[in-house]
């Protein structure tokens with residue numbers, strides 16, 4: 001059974017409805033500090049306040065710490081490249097979280113998570129104590145040799161100024177020029193996102209004339225999401241422009257000569273010893289991802305790339321971090337790194353924190369059997385047509401992990417204008433559910 005498009009549009013309210021309104025018993029006052037106001041952090045802050053307000057037996061204080069005045073959504077940000085959206089269309093401030101739900105918002109950056117007690121260090125305000133800490137800081141990038149100046153070579157994989165910069169570089173690309181982009185080793189944020197970007201850039205350049213090229217250097221052994229759709233789009237729509245090269249890992253960039261240096265890999269990701277150097281007039285190198293340094297330095301990643309968590313609560317699996325939760329792209333459950341997924345995880349985490357604050361059970365059959373998350377990505381293939389991808393995950397008591405629900409992996413059979421319109425309804429629902 002594959003999921004129908006309408007089902008995707010209904011998924012966000014469906015997750016909210018799953019919200020297992022906890023039977024709260026306690027009067028305890030509980031301070032939750034949320035670090036990062038993106039899809040994961042804004043959702044958890046909003047839902048803890050919203051759900052707890054419905055029950056006078058608990059008193060939840062929620063403080064959201066975020067350095068930016070507004071979050072810029074990566075979702076839909078590839079449409080900034082072709083001028084269909086502006087960054088301001090994708091910017092969400094925290095006025096509703098503060099005014100409507102009573103979240104306290106501190107514009108600040110968390111520098112340290114104490115290993116000695118329940119407190120964090122803010123850049124401008126010193127130490128802040130918590131009862132529960134939710135870390136929702138998204139991703140950081142590995143360094144690449146020579147890739148030192150993001151003003152020259154933007155990744156635009158965290159939306160904002162770099163997205164505008166990349167748009168301008170594409171606008172100014174010389175006639176019959178070459179755009180080179182790279183895709184990092186999985187797991188990375190938004191599995192279909194880079195292929196979507198390749199299509200949109202090819203669409204922009206194709207409209208301009210002939211002779212342009214988009215070279216896609218993929219460190220993986222093939223297209224990672226919507227394989228059928230993108231394979232067809234690359235050959236049927238953009239066969240003259242897109243040159244897709246799997247198993248090429250970028251290891252260096254010369255920002256003066258505009259050459260990208262790659263190592264050629266075997267199908268299982270080992271280096272063959274082969275190398276290549278590829279010239280581009282515009283370079284869009286997306287480095288390999290990992291959890292941000294805040295998590296690595298605190299020990300939350302336990303020496304790995306992502307933070308291990310218990311997916312029934314999103315609490316850290318490490319005993320030394322009681323009361324610390326990690327949601328969104330930084331965590332290591334293996335579910336897709338997407339904003340839709342971050343929003344779903346945040347609700348499970350909010351529910352767990354509320355139950356714990358109230359002294360309620362977290363492992364009732366009813367709760368564990370209904371523990372699901374889902375992810376959806378819409379991919380514009382050109383300026384008026386899109387495809388989509390969706391997947392549902394369910395908690396598996398035997399493995400202790402979230403497993404893909406058999407038959408739930410859905411993919412649009414065609415890109416079309418109806419999907420393109422639905423993409424806006426879906427994203428507006430998600431934005432509203434997160435930030436408004």
Ligand SMILES: Cc1cc2nc3c(=O)[nH]c(=O)nc-3n(C[C@H](O)[C@H](O)[C@H](O)COP(=O)(O)OP(=O)(O)OC[C@H]3O[C@@H](n4cnc5c(N)ncnc54)[C@H](O)[C@@H]3O)c2cc1C
Pocket residue numbers: 035036037038039040041065066067068071073074075076077078108109110111136137138139156157158189190193292294327328329330337338339340341342375376377378379
């Ligand atoms: C081009 C593109 C297209 C995408 N399309 C889709 C899509 O169609 N569907 C989908 O579901 N997902 C999509 N995604 C993926 C989605 O954007 C991410 O998975 C999502 O943003 C992850 O949410 P997050 O809350 O974990 O991280 P983020 O949204 O990155 O939020 C992290 C927040 O933490 C803050 N922060 C960082 N460090 C600190 C600190 N030390 N102190 C305080 N705050 C801090 C940051 O400022 C930021 O606001 C796309 C991504 C890209 C790049």
